[in-house]
Amino acid sequence: MYKPVRIAFLSEHASPAALRGGEDAGGQNVYVDEVSRNLARLGYSVDVFTRRDNAEMPEIIDWAPGVRVVNLTAGPESPLLKDDLWPYMPAFREAFLSFALRDEVSYELIHGNFWMSGWVAAELKQRLDVPVVQIFHAMGKTKRLHQGKNDHSPRARIAVETRVIRDVDRLIAQCPNELSELVDDYGADPAKIAVLPSAVNIEIFRPVPQAEARAFLKINPDEFVIVYVGRMLPRKDIRNVVRATALLLQRCPEKEKVRLLIVGGETPEPDPVRTPEIGELQRLASEMGIAERVQFVGKRQQDTLRYFYSAGDVVVTTPWYEPFGLTPLEGMACGRPVVGSAVGGITFTIKDGETGFLVPPRDPQALSERLYQLLCEPALRVSLGKAARERVEHEFTWRMVAARTAALYESLAMVQRPLILPDQPTLDLPIPSVAGR
Known part of the structure; x- marks a missing residue:
């Protein structure tokens, strides 16, 4: 019987279920939503873990075929600015482990989003001995450079980013500028980095007369x-x-x-x-x-x-x-x-x-x-x-992003290509080159 490769997406402040356009709801929410959906169409099973910010929110939401959103309790069950979430990341890590143990769920790979989830992903890599792919969506040093005193990120951010970059198996840069930031500002190993641009849903966003x-x-x-x-x-x-x-x-x-x-x-x-x-x-x-x-x-x-x-x-x-x-x-x-x-x-x-x-x-x-x-x-x-x-x-379509992300997963020896179900079309796309190879 076919058993899909199970991926854990960590996205502490950006849930697919959140409304867009707010201060802390934007591109990361869209990325997590679209990439998880399109990976599921390729045969993966994806659980998206985010922080519960509403006491009435169910623990598990069947979000899309092959995708669940899991709301973990870490800190108050109310909205918080993302810059205030850092103290609750140990609780987020423990809530993930409790969920996996209780439901007897194991994951073949962890995909971290943003620096705080990156810290959790690096911690889980040590605990569970599973490969980790990380995308930051924004880098702390660049934010500090451009925002100066208006940067309210926790003081630990840059040190945590540096550790995550060192410890994870693969890094995703969304554009050549981010690749340069990772290598020049943080000393990242170029051989660990793949440049995988994000995208847009061309069915939803289409020309109207x-x-x-x-x-x-x-x-x-x-x-x-x-x-x-x-x-x-x-x-x-x-x-x-x-x-x-x-x-x-x-x-x-x-x-x-x-x-x-x-x-x-x-x-x-x-x-x-x-x-x-x-x-x-x-x-x-x-x-x-x-x-x-x-x-x-x-x-x-x-x-x-x-x-x-x-x-x-x-x-x-x-x-x-x-x-x-x-x-x-x-x-x-x-x-x-x-x-x-x-x-x-x-x-x-x-x-x-x-x-x-x-x-x-x-x-x-x-x-x-x-x-x-x-x-x-x-x-x-x-x-x-x-x-x-x-x-x-x-x-720049999300189907391309998912196919390229799947190819990146496959570059890790512990993750094999999932079976593509008959009603899920394959994509004839080039496997992305990993910078430095």
């Missing part, structure tokens, strides 16, 4: 619409987008035909109390005299986000730094040109001049110049958007 999307959202069909989708944090520098929009409006004789659409926050309706960055952006827009041209939408889920992307003429994201960044891929998948800051993974996903444009971070003038170019050249918007969708289809 702009007229249809605008009718759905009740947006004027004649406006030039700039769209930002993502978390509302200072480092995302949406203030830069507001300033660039103000500069753009200075050049537009018909100002009423330009709109900046900002999607994200802690609540479905924009709330400057629950999401302080919304309040800062509202004040900035008012100071710059463009408040009536900036529309805040609040948090939205994946099944409607394609309408917001598709309603736009251009998608913009200009953070100070970005380890990888999934929202540029979402905009590209919806057939829209993306203007992004030339930092981190954005330099890898956007092809400057082919699928959108790269601009310096914290440079509203440079951003406004690109926005003005796109406003004046509708045909360019169409050609860039078409190329963006094609790039995503060829390079």
